[in-house]
Amino acid sequence: MKRAEATGGRSASKLAAYGTWVVSAIVAVVFLGPLLWMVAASLREEASIFGGGWLRADGWTLENYAEAWRRAGLGRALVNSALQVLVIAGGGLMINAMAAYAFARLEFRGREAVFAGVVILIVLPVEVLAVPMFFTARDLGLTGGYGAAMAGLTVPFLAKAFNIYFLRQHFLSVPRALEEAAVIDGAGTWRLFWNVALPSMKPALATVVVLDLLAHWGDFLWPLMIATREETRTVQLSLANLFTQPPVQWGDILACAVMATLPVMLFFRWFQRYVVATDARAGIK
Amino acid sequence: MMAWERARGRSAKWFLAPALALLAVFVVWPLVRAGVWSFTNADLLSPERARGVGLDNYTGLWADGRFRRAFLNTWMFALLVVPAQTVLAFFMALWVNRPEPAWRVLRGVFFLPVVVAMPVLAVLWTLLYQPAQGGEMGPVNAALGVFGVPPQAWLRDPALALPAIAFMSVWQGVGLQMMVFLAGLQSVPKELIEAARIDGAGAWQRVWHVVVPSMRNTIIFVVTVTMILAFRIFVQPYLMTRGGPGNSTLSLIQSVYEMTFVTQDLGRACAAAMAFLVLVGGLTWAQRRWMKEERE
Incomplete structure (x- = not known):
């Protein structure tokens, strides 16, 4: 029902399509985020799970497993x-x-x-x-x-x-x-x-x-x-x-x-x- | 009815015996026993030596402050979860109800938490909700911090613990209800929606005046099932807060569990279970009635 065609005009429909994607992506992050965090955090050293520094190369480990x-x-x-x-x-x-x-x-x-x-x-x-x-x-x-x-x-x-x-x-x-x-x-x-x-x-x-x-x-x-x-x-x-x-x-x-x-x-x-x-x-x- | 089906009727008992015997032993018999024990002073160690106490267990339930708190908490939880989950699931179903393959992926993403076991999610969300402590904080506080929300104690705050568990529960279960709505949406006549569109109805009007009325049965189904599932809450508060802080998340099931194994008052635990059964049975009965009206 909220299809892009519903709104008239090409640029408007393109904008609506982008909007749809952005909203979808945000909602997907809310649903996927916690599970992805679980996997990523399970690979972090104990001290750095709640600390920052996830973007650095060090601090990753399989020891937890x-x-x-x-x-x-x-x-x-x-x-x-x-x-x-x-x-x-x-x-x-x-x-x-x-x-x-x-x-x-x-x-x-x-x-x-x-x-x-x-x-x-x-x-x-x-x-x-x-x-x-x-x-x-x-x-x-x-x-x-x-x-x-x-x-x-x-x-x-x-x-x-x-x-x-x-x-x-x-x-x-x-x-x-x-x-x-x-x-x-x-x-x-x-x-x-x-x-x-x-x-x-x-x-x-x-x-x-x-x-x-x-x-x-x-x-x-x-x-x-x-x-x-x-x-x-x-x-x-x-x-x-x-x-x-x-x-x-x-x-x-x-x-x-x-x-x-x-x-x-x-x-x-x-x-x-x-x-x-x-x-x-x-x-x- | 064909002749062979009648002739084969004699072997029916062998086909039925295993299932009916198991149902009798593990469902019907425990239910009867619980019903009987609920009128006695049975205790955990020797339920056979119980004496009848009439309705004492039932009247005693309401006088029991802990049970009353659990009862109110469970209602509160249902009131937080059911409207949010139903409305959200409905709009998510509308949102992903598109033919392109990319939307299949999004449907899968929404459904993912349903597949993960509840104890795993309870443990995970306890970590996500970690309060701020010496420069460290859980991801929920960190994410809200981006929007300028100060860090909260979530599960350790008596006012926030139950809503936090309710939020996590909606996140977990909404994908399932979305799938049910999605199935219901397929039976809404396309011509009806198209006709409304031609008559100049906007997207919102089409949803409210066409889609909602033709999905009445699905909506009733989702509301009652979500409600029954909400009343059965146990794992999340049991693992995340142990019913605390200050009994603010104590669930009905946990109180029954504790009556049995902690205070070992089996009679009262059975009375509580029977009361719970009446509640759930009543809801199911109401659902049947409402849905039947629609069919006639």
Whole structure:
């Protein structure tokens, strides 16, 4: 609507085009600036992070990364986080897609009622459930040792009402003719699901995976309650630990923050192309 | 409904079993337990030995000064964030809604903070907001200094801490709402806008009289979702200020967390969680109602 053509005259429209660029550039700096500062400052010597002199050649270092890696146990934490999000996204995809397929394609008594029950669960925020969920996890032995804590971080989030709802919508839009052809060939229900329906909705599957990965990579409250031992810490917990435990070293903290961001950025960049324009509800975690 | 779908109905239970079992154990059962505990004096270490106390936990909530403060802070945060984020996201969507590839890049830039994990951003903004100290200051103070604004203590100033966290939260989340608006914009009939233009409506009038009314549902959706997300605030104040200075940024979730693990008053924590659920559930219900009216 604010297109340059809207204003009459060539020079005026040229001016408007420049104006558009200038405003865009200023706003882009506001959004990009903090993240660029994070990366640049993580490469500065401790004493010169808040001091000036960034334009001089000296004062740049990789030491912060080595220190952060050592002090925050980043190697272990990155593995833990990767394991956590991959199990949730991968295992969850399987479990939720199966349920979604049943709701979309298999007829059984009470289907609508059960589905309505699942849809209601979408609005429940994790934070409300965190405390009672903690007790359930504890009762089931999902706290404590390494294996138990990793299970505690993942198993409660495998089944997700929103993902079931989202995938069901996409199964409904898979052409029935595909499955009917396979039925005539004598395919069983599992083959209809696994070999026919699933492969024809890859973008929807990718969307669910991306949303899960982004959401759980940043998990904080739940790991804070479950992953209490040092060897079970996720990246976010390591960062928070570095941030609160003296001695507070800004350089180490920034290096750790960059390391906690890089994997998800790279993944997002690579995976973006597979994602459908998600429907608006995807905004709710 | 095709014959094979009916015939295959018998295998439905195997397809549903894993998901429904997990939802029952990790969502429904904890919810029921929280509901029951909220009427008892359950404590952290032995919730099984709880006695019923009626509505005491609920009435006690409001008498609890810390919870009341957290409740008001969270509302205040929502009131700061929701209008700013919605309006900003709307105009950003209009701004980047152009076909040339260069605008894709700008869209990506606006969306970037959404992709970064919240704990990372909370830590980053704590450094950005660093107060002036012996000739050194954080980048926010340095940048504002260029325009002659004197350095502020931001997160250490009880009057500025919550607005500072709200600003950072808008910066983080506005890209997501912009994307939702952008999707909504695609469904505004182009002929309508064109007709308004021919009738001599200016850019502002076209937005106000054509675009806004035809995006009513999207706007309601964005407002309610942003509000629900705002009520769920926890990570930013927990890491940036620990709820301080002077409880000025204490969030609802942090107060529930502390009731559970610090004062170990599980019954009250569950009552608080239930109250929170009613708040969020009410908002969702209101959203559904408003949006339905539009469809009829």
